[in-house]
Amino acid sequence: MSILRATAAGLSDLLASGEVSAREVAQAHLDQIDAVDGSVRAFLHVDGERALAAADAVDARRAAGEELGPLAGIPLAMKDIFTMTGAPTTCGSRILEGWIPPYNSTITERLLDAGVVVLGKTNMDEFAMGSSTENSGYFTTHNPWDTTKIPGGSGGGSAAALAAFEAPLAIGTDTGGSIRQPASVTGTVGVKPTYGATSRYGVVAMASSLDTPGPCARTVLDAALLHSVIAGWDPRDSTSINAPVPDVIGAARSGDVAGMRIGVVREFGGEGYQPGVEQRFAEALAVLEGLGAEIVEVSCPNFEYALPAYYLIMPSEVSSNLARFDAMRYGLRVGDDGVNGVEEVMNLTRGAGFGAEAKRRIIIGTYALSSGYYDAYYGSAQKVRTLISRDFDAAFAQVDVLVSPTTPTTAFTIGERVDDPLAMYKADLCTIPSNLAGNCAASIPCGLSLDDGLPVGFQVMAPPLADDRLYRVGAALERELASRWGGGLLDQLATSPAGAYLKVGDGR
Amino acid sequence: MALTAADVARLGELARIRLTDEELARLAPQLDVILQSVARVTEVAGADVPPTSHALPLTNVFREDVVTPSLARDAVLAAAPAVEDGRFRVPRILAEDA
Numbered sequence: 001m002s003i004l005r006a007t008a009a010g011l012s013d014l015l016a017s018g019e020v021s022a023r024e025v026a027q028a029h030l031d032q033i034d035a036v037d038g039s040v041r042a043f044l045h046v047d048g049e050r051a052l053a054a055a056d057a058v059d060a061r062r063a064a065g066e067e068l069g070p071l072a073g074i075p076l077a078m079k080d081i082f083t084m085t086g087a088p089t090t091c092g093s094r095i096l097e098g099w100i101p102p103y104n105s106t107i108t109e110r111l112l113d114a115g116v117v118v119l120g121k122t123n124m125d126e127f128a129m130g131s132s133t134e135n136s137g138y139f140t141t142h143n144p145w146d147t148t149k150i151p152g153g154s155g156g157g158s159a160a161a162l163a164a165f166e167a168p169l170a171i172g173t174d175t176g177g178s179i180r181q182p183a184s185v186t187g188t189v190g191v192k193p194t195y196g197a198t199s200r201y202g203v204v205a206m207a208s209s210l211d212t213p214g215p216c217a218r219t220v221l222d223a224a225l226l227h228s229v230i231a232g233w234d235p236r237d238s239t240s241i242n243a244p245v246p247d248v249i250g251a252a253r254s255g256d257v258a259g260m261r262i263g264v265v266r267e268f269g270g271e272g273y274q275p276g277v278e279q280r281f282a283e284a285l286a287v288l289e290g291l292g293a294e295i296v297e298v299s300c301p302n303f304e305y306a307l308p309a310y311y312l313i314m315p316s317e318v319s320s321n322l323a324r325f326d327a328m329r330y331g332l333r334v335g336d337d338g339v340n341g342v343e344e345v346m347n348l349t350r351g352a353g354f355g356a357e358a359k360r361r362i363i364i365g366t367y368a369l370s371s372g373y374y375d376a377y378y379g380s381a382q383k384v385r386t387l388i389s390r391d392f393d394a395a396f397a398q399v400d401v402l403v404s405p406t407t408p409t410t411a412f413t414i415g416e417r418v419d420d421p422l423a424m425y426k427a428d429l430c431t432i433p434s435n436l437a438g439n440c441a442a443s444i445p446c447g448l449s450l451d452d453g454l455p456v457g458f459q460v461m462a463p464p465l466a467d468d469r470l471y472r473v474g475a476a477l478e479r480e481l482a483s484r485w486g487g488g489l490l491d492q493l494a495t496s497p498a499g500a501y502l503k504v505g506d507g508r
Numbered sequence: 509m510a511l512t513a514a515d516v517a518r519l520g521e522l523a524r525i526r527l528t529d530e531e532l533a534r535l536a537p538q539l540d541v542i543l544q545s546v547a548r549v550t551e552v553a554g555a556d557v558p559p560t561s562h563a564l565p566l567t568n569v570f571r572e573d574v575v576t577p578s579l580a581r582d583a584v585l586a587a588a589p590a591v592e593d594g595r596f597r598v599p600r601i602l603a604e605d606a
Contacts, residue, residue: 102583195563209562238569239562308546319523326524328598333589342599343524351526359525360535363516364542366523380549382559387552389560421538422545438563464563 003028004165004504005494008222011168012070015062022055022062022073026117029075033119033166036502041141042151042161044080045088046120051075054117061115070225072115077161077170080121081128082213083202084108091204092124092136092154095325095332095353105202106234107171107213114229119167122157126355127322128178128206130154131427134418135357142414143186144502145454145493149411152182152427158216159186163490165504169226170216175206176310177407177431179214180443184406184457187445187489189223189474190216192431194464195438196241199234207317208239210310210435218490220444220474224252227467243465251468255475258292262473263399266299268430274409276449280456281405284446287480288473298399300391305384306433311425312368312381313436319365322358325350360421389437396463401473404430406443406457434461442470444477445489453498455489511540 003025006014014020030048037043058073083089083101090096104112111118125135133141133156141156143149144163151160155172159182162170172179174192183190191214198213205211215226228249233242264285269278289295327333327349328342335348354362368377395402407427417424434441439461446458458477462469482488493499513532516539520527527535581594590597 099587102579102587196566235571239564239566241564302552305549305552308548311542311546312549323524327589329584329596330587331589336590336599338599340599341603342601345599346524347521347526350524351520351528354525356531356534359520359527359531360538360542362523362525363519363535364539366519367511367539367543370519370522376550377546379559380553381546382561383553383557384549385560386557389563421542436563 002504004032006168007219008071008074008168008217008225009219011074015073022058022117023052025073026051026055026075026119029119029167032164036164037166039142039147039501040144040160040164040166041139042077042122042157042164042166043120044090044092044123044138044157047087050086051117051119058115058117069114069229071169071229073117074169075117075119075167076111077120077122077158077167078108078118079124079155079158079170079172081124081173081204082108082171083204084118087121089121089204090137091128092126092138093353093355093358094137095349097332099330103202106199106236107230108202110230116169116229122155122161122170124157125154126358127204128154128173128175129318129357129361131177131181131424132414132417133157134414135355137355140414143411145187145411145498148413149454150185150414152185152411154178155182155216159183159188159190162186162188162216162218163493165494165502168218169222171213171226171230172216173203173211173213174435175210175212176314176435177428179216180431180441180457180459181407181427183216183443185411185455187455187493188216188218189220189442189444190214191223191227191442191467191470192434192440193227193231193467194241194440196239197231197245197440197465197467199237199240201234201236205321207314208321209317210314212435219488220471220478221249221252224248224471241465246465246468248468248471251471252475254472255479257288257473257476260293260401260473261399262288262293262295263298263395263402264295265303265402265404266297267301267303268404272408272426273405274449274451276451277405277409277456280447280449281458284458284477285403287477291476291480296399298395298402300395300433302384302387302391303433306388306436307425307429309381309384309388310432310436311364312377313385315361315365316368316378317365319362319369322362325353357421385436388433392433392437392439400462401469402461404459406430406459410449410452410454410456430459439464440467440470442474444474446477446481447489448492511536511543
């Protein structure tokens with residue numbers, strides 16, 4: 001089996017048995033980044049020396065007979081929103097260009113403690129605001145399935161790195177769908193854990209009541225292995241949940257959905273949904289039914305108000321959180337000429353350093369929170385948040401999980417929606433409710449759309465702290481589809497003419 | 509409600525973002541469309557619905573009142589845009605006429 005095509009779980013076995021070294025695994029992925037990232041552009045920053053040193057350290061510990069965890073020596077692509085000492089953290093923004101953070105995020109710490117080999121930092125929409133990486137202050141990442149298409153966003157870099165076989169694992173953050181929508185359009189697996197189940201300490205904040213770090217991978221089991229490393233209570237995050245992490249690995253290994261009640265959200269389909277997406281979604285439902293799950297239709301009437309509520313709550317929190325970029329303690333400073341006062345320097349710095357979408361959202365938030373508009377906008381949006389949670393509560397009283405397409409369409413063309421913010425926002429139509437309510441959700445590949453041959457994602461939503469159900473359903477679907485296709489969805493890319501440039505088709 | 513370029517400029521100043529004339533001309537109609545679209549939340553936000561500010565019902569999360577290590581001063585100042593005498597150097601904070 002080739003190192004690049006192997007799963008993290010597969011590599012873990014090869015490393016444990018000594019068939020390959022962590023250095024060989026890291027080098028193979030660094031070589032792949034060298035070979036294909038000029039086309040994909042998933043990474044903002046790669047540090048090969050550091051990765052090889054980390055790999056060598058794992059090899060030395062293993063040689064010394066140390067008992068290592070399952071992810072020791074496995075390479076990972078880190079979204080450039082997690083702080084890590086010794087490397088820049090930009091959040092895809094020019095205002096943080098060159099910033100080297102003086103501390104590690106809790107998740108970075110946990111990954112390093114587990115022996116995970118960080119290859120580099122991945123591209124994203126500026127401060128995680130977007131659905132395509134086109135809002136990155138640096139460049140746009142391309143979808144490995146078709147480089148004229150978007151890789152999703154904001155975590156498009158992490159998802160593209162997985163699909164281009166540049167890394168077997170990645171991490172992201174999901175505020176409105178930034179893990180799940182990129183997973184959907186790149187044919188990868190992405191999980192938004194329960195809000196508070198993964199620490200936000202050292203994750204640059206976008207909308208604090210919604211931001212949720214989570215795992216990205218090519219298989220459900222790999223995502224579960226990563227989930228169990230990064231999740232858990234963190235006293236440094238005051239919104240962290242002090243509860244045991246569910247047995248996500250056991251659930252991913254089991255994949256037993258017999259007798260499970262699966263609710264299809266009636267409101268997520270029809271007008272605006274691509275026929276090829278709806279077809280694959282319906283087929284996936286039939287697969288789960290065939291495995292013994294009971295499929296029922298559920299109505300969540302307030303979900304149609306989730307998008308407008310989100311686009312008030314999120315910008316309000318953004319306008320507050322991004323106030324920290326004030327040109328005083330770190331980051332860009334413009335106009336400090338000895339004459340300009342501090343407010344003018346802030347005005348000039350933020351005018352120069354933020355991109356168009358960051359400015360749009362900060363200004364909408366400033367407006368929504370201003371006196372005279374607060375009750376009508378922010379206040380109403382908070383009430384809608386209550387109604388959405390009630391819809392979830394009522395639904396989860398009837399079913400174990402809810403399902404929908406992850407996003408209404410497959411990957412759209414780069415440039416297609418940049419001048420139409422509302423069209424861009426609709427990419428997160430189905431993912432946003434789980435952020436507002438704080439429950440967990442995942443996107444699992446369910447095939448290629450017949451319209452355009454691009455990946456379609458199947459979203460599973462489960463109640464808070466029932467993250468294991470996502471993995472149970474995801475594993476069931478993945479296993480059955482793989483047996484029909486003779487491999488995973490990304491194996492189809494690896495062996496197709498469209499994926500020939502990735503040079504992984506011969507199983508090397 | 510129709511936001512004008514002048515409204516957006518004023519919001520920009522409140523948010524400490526200097527916007528160019530071209531940006532104002534582009535942003536005002538875009539923001540107008542977005543605000544009209546999100547105003548739909550008022551359709552269902554009845555007086556009887558309590559607001560939710562956070563998904564978790566957590567209140568007053570405290571840690572033990574003990575001293576924990578802070579970041580080293582040099583490590584923090586290394587990332588500063590300007591440093592003087594071991595401190596952040598900032599532009600003047602009072603206006604000429606203050």
